[in-house]
Amino acid sequence: MVKSPDAAARPASPAIMWFRQDLRLKDNPALRAAAHSGTPLLCIFILDEEVMRLGGASRWWLHHSLAALGAALEKHGVPLLLKRGAAGPILEELAAETGARALYWNRCYEPAAIARDKKIKDAMKEKGLEVKSFNAALLCEPWEIATKTGEPFKVFTPFWKALQQKTIPAPLPAPEELVAGPKVEDEALETFALLPSKPDWAGGLKEAWQPGEEGARARLAAFLDEHLREYPAKRDLPAQPATSRLSPHLHWGEIGPRQVWSATEAAFASDAMQTKSGTAFLRELAWRDFSHNLLYHWPSLESENWKSAFDAFPWAKDEKGFKAWCAGKTGYPIVDAGMRELWHTGWMHNRVRMIAASFLIKDLLVHWKEGADWFWDTLADADLANNYASWQWVAGSGADASPYFRIFNPVLQSEKFDPKGAYIRKWVPELAGLDDKHIHRPWEAPEAALEKAGIKIGRDYPAPVVDHFEARDRALEAYQAVKRVS
Numbered sequence: 457m458v459k460s461p462d463a464a465a466r467p468a469s470p471a472i473m474w475f476r477q478d479l480r481l482k483d484n485p486a487l488r489a490a491a492h493s494g495t496p497l498l499c500i501f502i503l504d505e506e507v508m509r510l511g512g513a514s515r516w517w518l519h520h521s522l523a524a525l526g527a528a529l530e531k532h533g534v535p536l537l538l539k540r541g542a543a544g545p546i547l548e549e550l551a552a553e554t555g556a557r558a559l560y561w562n563r564c565y566e567p568a569a570i571a572r573d574k575k576i577k578d579a580m581k582e583k584g585l586e587v588k589s590f591n592a593a594l595l596c597e598p599w600e601i602a603t604k605t606g607e608p609f610k611v612f613t614p615f616w617k618a619l620q621q622k623t624i625p626a627p628l629p630a631p632e633e634l635v636a637g638p639k640v641e642d643e644a645l646e647t648f649a650l651l652p653s654k655p656d657w658a659g660g661l662k663e664a665w666q667p668g669e670e671g672a673r674a675r676l677a678a679f680l681d682e683h684l685r686e687y688p689a690k691r692d693l694p695a696q697p698a699t700s701r702l703s704p705h706l707h708w709g710e711i712g713p714r715q716v717w718s719a720t721e722a723a724f725a726s727d728a729m730q731t732k733s734g735t736a737f738l739r740e741l742a743w744r745d746f747s748h749n750l751l752y753h754w755p756s757l758e759s760e761n762w763k764s765a766f767d768a769f770p771w772a773k774d775e776k777g778f779k780a781w782c783a784g785k786t787g788y789p790i791v792d793a794g795m796r797e798l799w800h801t802g803w804m805h806n807r808v809r810m811i812a813a814s815f816l817i818k819d820l821l822v823h824w825k826e827g828a829d830w831f832w833d834t835l836a837d838a839d840l841a842n843n844y845a846s847w848q849w850v851a852g853s854g855a856d857a858s859p860y861f862r863i864f865n866p867v868l869q870s871e872k873f874d875p876k877g878a879y880i881r882k883w884v885p886e887l888a889g890l891d892d893k894h895i896h897r898p899w900e901a902p903e904a905a906l907e908k909a910g911i912k913i914g915r916d917y918p919a920p921v922v923d924h925f926e927a928r929d930r931a932l933e934a935y936q937a938v939k940r941v942s
């Protein structure tokens with residue numbers, strides 16, 4: 457436990473603890489080090505939208521996460537200062553106003569954040585401040601894990617093997633005592649205007665999530681207790697609550713991956729039957745580190761094909777198809793269910809993310825970036841590394857990607873992973889009355905079955921926007937352009 461020195465011994469000049477994507481008290485190495493230094497603290501969050509590009513669902517999440525962090529700090533008698541604008545000048549002003557001598561933060565790995573942080577570090581050091589940064593977001597820093605020849609990993613399996621050889625540090629406890637620095641004027645959370653108002657589309661998010669450290673902890677505990685055992689068998693079934701749903705909490709650092717790692721290991725230490733499922737879960741968690749590793753070493757991952765041969769791909773401009781995809785009205789029930797789950801809750805099951813992304817890229821030939829940008833706006837877990845690496849994985853243009861010519865058949869995927877159509881029935885209720893066979897391909901249902909279910913294709917549910925088999929041939933033909941230059 458951290459014990460701060462006596463008040464008498466406390467240095468007068470405060471330290472700044474700059475919260476970013478580490479909105480928690482536990483396992484927060486920067487906060488712990490700042491508290492341990494014994495100086496009074498100025499805890500601050502800066503809404504720096506030049507660097508922090510936020511989609512709508514992320515904005516909603518951030519509002520509630522900041523409210524939760526503010527309340528948690530308040531319990532320790534320390535306010536969370538909120539400011540809006542370019543972080544560099546704000547921090548400089550804060551240091552000048554309060555006489556702060558030190559600045560603490562946990563590292564971010566997005567290229568724009570890295571560039572900004574480097575500038576701030578240099579400028580603050582020049583002004584005589586001590587600047588200390590830490591790892592709160594990853595199991596292992598991207599520069600700590602490399603191939604035998606010192607290169608960054610481009611393939612997941614050897615990355616995972618190498619990661620398993622590392623000692624993952626145990627999570628840190630929350631600081632026991634925090635001491636508030638001088639009073640500083642700041643802004644009210646409401647002035648950030650992060651919540652949607654006209655219209656307020658966030659009702660589904662409110663039902664689905666509890667942003668903040670408490671919510672994250674509860675989610676992990678429930679997952680480990682109730683679902684870890686069946687994770688390998690059920691993690692691909694979207695109708696089952698079999699995955700952790702920790703992704704938005706991890707994105708905002710309401711829980712750290714090392715906490716997840718250690719709690720999972722503890723779960724299988726006390727129950728050896730869970731070793732296999734625990735390892736399977738940790739392997740998925742490691743994909744998050746792998747994506748961050750890719751983004752760190754290839755910062756253009758968000759905007760450029762990782763495999764440049766894909767620059768030759770003849771993408772289509774299918775506005776109508778794209779709109780239908782966004783709205784969950786493609787006529788392919790599993791795709792539509794996923795897109796509606798996303799719109800309603802700000803989250804989509806991983807298997808369905810793959811199916812929906814594949815449909816946009818391969819059946820509609822729409823550029824992966826358009827889909828990734830839509831996900832960016834609508835996902836509560838929108839994460840630069842995970843989102844763009846995953847889209848490029850599906851497109852075939854990414855590192856260790858699924859080969860382009862492996863094209864998901866949305867009907868077969870649906871039959872395999874949602875055999876009873878439970879997921880479809882939940883998110884596409886107009887199809888709920890169809891039998892288990894036809895619910896995956898309603899356009900092939902006999903008139904009588906449609907009539908019994910009260911559906912007319914084209915009136916109550918759309919006809920497919922493309923024929924999958926024709927689209928597949930078209931995609932493979934388009935792929936020839938990539939093959940010619942690779």
Ligand SMILES: Cc1cc2nc3c(=O)[nH]c(=O)nc-3n(C[C@H](O)[C@H](O)[C@H](O)COP(=O)(O)OP(=O)(O)OC[C@H]3O[C@@H](n4cnc5c(N)ncnc54)[C@H](O)[C@@H]3O)c2cc1C
Nearest residue numbers: 699700701702703740741743744806809838839842843846
């Ligand atoms: C097209 C597409 C876009 C995606 N966009 C995002 C995104 O913006 N943000 C995001 O966090 N994940 C993204 N993913 C990865 C994955 O779908 C989600 O992390 C996962 O569905 C989150 O649910 P969960 O927390 O229940 O996962 P669990 O199965 O419980 O996994 C635990 C944690 O491991 C990490 N993880 C699991 N799978 C992956 C993966 N394939 N890649 C990277 N990390 C993973 C996540 O942090 C997740 O919370 C995307 C996947 C695809 C196919």
